[in-house]
Amino acid sequence: MLELSFNDPEKLVTVTHALSTRSRIDILQLLNANKLNIIEIAEALNLPVSTVANHIKVLEAAHLIHTEMLPASRGAMKVCSRNYDDIHIALDRVSSFPARETNVYEVQMPIGHYSDCEVEPTCGMASTEEMILKEDDPASFYHPKHIDAQIIWLAKGYLEYLLPMDIPQGATIEALELSMEICSEVATYNNDWPSDISVWVNGTEIGMWTSPGDLGDRRGKLNPAWWSDGSTQYGILKKWRVDSNKTMLNKEKISDVSLSDLHLEDKPKLRLRIGIHPDARHQGGMNLFGHEFGDYEQNIIMQVRYTMNAGDKHVRYAK
Numbered sequence: 001m002l003e004l005s006f007n008d009p010e011k012l013v014t015v016t017h018a019l020s021t022r023s024r025i026d027i028l029q030l031l032n033a034n035k036l037n038i039i040e041i042a043e044a045l046n047l048p049v050s051t052v053a054n055h056i057k058v059l060e061a062a063h064l065i066h067t068e069m070l071p072a073s074r075g076a077m078k079v080c081s082r083n084y085d086d087i088h089i090a091l092d093r094v095s096s097f098p099a100r101e102t103n104v105y106e107v108q109m110p111i112g113h114y115s116d117c118e119v120e121p122t123c124g125m126a127s128t129e130e131m132i133l134k135e136d137d138p139a140s141f142y143h144p145k146h147i148d149a150q151i152i153w154l155a156k157g158y159l160e161y162l163l164p165m166d167i168p169q170g171a172t173i174e175a176l177e178l179s180m181e182i183c184s185e186v187a188t189y190n191n192d193w194p195s196d197i198s199v200w201v202n203g204t205e206i207g208m209w210t211s212p213g214d215l216g217d218r219r220g221k222l223n224p225a226w227w228s229d230g231s232t233q234y235g236i237l238k239k240w241r242v243d244s245n246k247t248m249l250n251k252e253k254i255s256d257v258s259l260s261d262l263h264l265e266d267k268p269k270l271r272l273r274i275g276i277h278p279d280a281r282h283q284g285g286m287n288l289f290g291h292e293f294g295d296y297e298q299n300i301i302m303q304v305r306y307t308m309n310a311g312d313k314h315v316r317y318a319k
Contacts, residue, residue, distance in 0.1 A: 001174060001307075002064075002083075002102055005090040015087070018062035023047065024055050031065060031082040033250050034237055035298065038078055056080060066104065070297055079297070085175075085241075102174065102307050105167050109272075109300040111180075111290045112149030113161065117141050118275075120156040122187050122285070125149040128224045128292045150290035153185045153232065156283065158275025163302050165270050171306040173264055176201070176242045178272065178303075181296045182211065183235035185285030189216025195284025199240050200273035201262050206247045207254040209238055210282060220294045232287045234295040270302065 004012045018024055026045055030036060036044070042052040056078070059065045066083050069076045083104055112125070121136040127148040133140035140146075152159065167173070184195035191213040198208040220227075220234035241248045242262065247255040264270065276283060291297045 001086040001088055003088045003090070012089070015062045015064065016089075018058050018064055021055070021058075023051070024059055027052070027055055027059065027080075028064065028082060031080060033239060035079050035081045035296070037080070041080070070291075102305055103171075105165075105304040105306065107163050107302045108291075108298065109161050109163055109302065110147070110149075111152055111159075111288050111299060112147040114146070114159040115162045116160040117154075118157040119154040119159075122185060123154040123157075125152040126227070126293075130226070151232070151287060151293040153285065153287045154275075155185055155285040156276055158273050159288065160271065160273045161300065163270045163272055165264060165268055165304070167304055167306055168308060171265075171308050173259055173304060173306045174243065175305040176259065176262070176264065176270075176302070177239060177305070178241075178300070179237060179239040179298070180274070180300045181235040181237050181289040181294045181298070182209075182274070183232065183287050184211040184214040185232070185287050186214045188230050189214045189232050191215055191217055193284050194282040195286060196276065196280035196282045197286050198275060198277050198280070200271075201242070202264070202267070202271050204257060204261050205255075205277070206240055206242055206257045206262075207249055208277070208280070209249055209254075211236065211284065211286070214284075214287065220289075222292055222294055222297065224292075227293075235287055235289050237296050237298075264304070272300070272302070274300075 004015055023045065027041055030041055030044055038049060038052050038056060042049045060067055064083055065080050067078050067080050070079050084102065119138045119141055123138060124135040125132045125146060128150050132145050132149055133143050178199060182197060184193045186193045193213040195211045196208050197211055198205050214232050215235060216231060216233045218233060219229065223233060239250055242257060242259055244259050246253050247257045276286060291299050
């Protein structure tokens with residue numbers, strides 16, 4: 001949450017100015033669930049790219065969005081994401097809360113960098129160059145070459161990742177967000193092949209999503225030319241968000257699991273598991289996509305939103 005008050009009038013003016021134009025509001029709405037580049041935003045809003053670029057500068061200056069330069073087919077492109085889901089403006093002259101700043105600590109974990117796994121065929125993985133090791137051989141998942149994977153598939157089991165929790169001592173965690181491109185798994189593909197895919201954090205299942213199928217009716221936007229048209233092509237970008245009261249999936253509540261259940265402050269790492277629960281109704285496997293496969297140029301992304309008192313000398317900005 002971004003908190004504003006008369007305690008910091010310059011920040012209040014900067015943010016309210018950024019929110020004073022309908023086009024900038026529309027941009028923030030577009031970034032509700034997905035990261036988008038400037039060209040994609042311009043096409044969605046039917047605006048000139050130059051106009052969108054100017055709006056992005058205003059939103060950046062107000063710290064309402066975060067941008068990063070990512071490699072593209074020609075040079076690089078600026079990709080935008082939203083920093084806040086809530087803004088609180090206190091209009092009493094003396095704020096009822098201490099001045100606090102919401103910070104975002106982000107880790108992008110390549111999908112091949114898992115620390116543990118348990119898989120059953122069909123299973124395999126590929127890099128942008130070739131298939132990695134032998135297909136449908138679970139033992140291959142323990143070979144060092146797995147770090148190069150840009151797409152991983154398995155019919156049953158899970159992948160587990162260790163992500164660093166390098167946030168300042170004394171920070172108050174407001175929310176944990178995890179996003180990834182994912183879909184079901186079947187031999188070749190089948191758009192009507194449901195699968196119950198669960199996410200666990202530090203051993204606690206935060207929520208399950210039923211993927212509609214193993215998606216292959218068109219080519220994935222990022223897939224290399226050698227990848228077969230008859231194979232899985234793309235996934236759906238999903239974002240799990242845990243706050244002090246609940247867990248949401250793409251803005252909809254899916255469980256009562258809260259931050260207190262995850263004990264994030266107790267450890268220097270977060271243990272993330274993605275897979276199919278043995279008791280799941282739809283045992284449809286999963287495909288997990290890296291930043292060079294599927295439709296979205298991203299790895300697994302973890303964002304930790306936290307606050308500290310503005311007067312704390314140990315505040316460290318992690319982004």
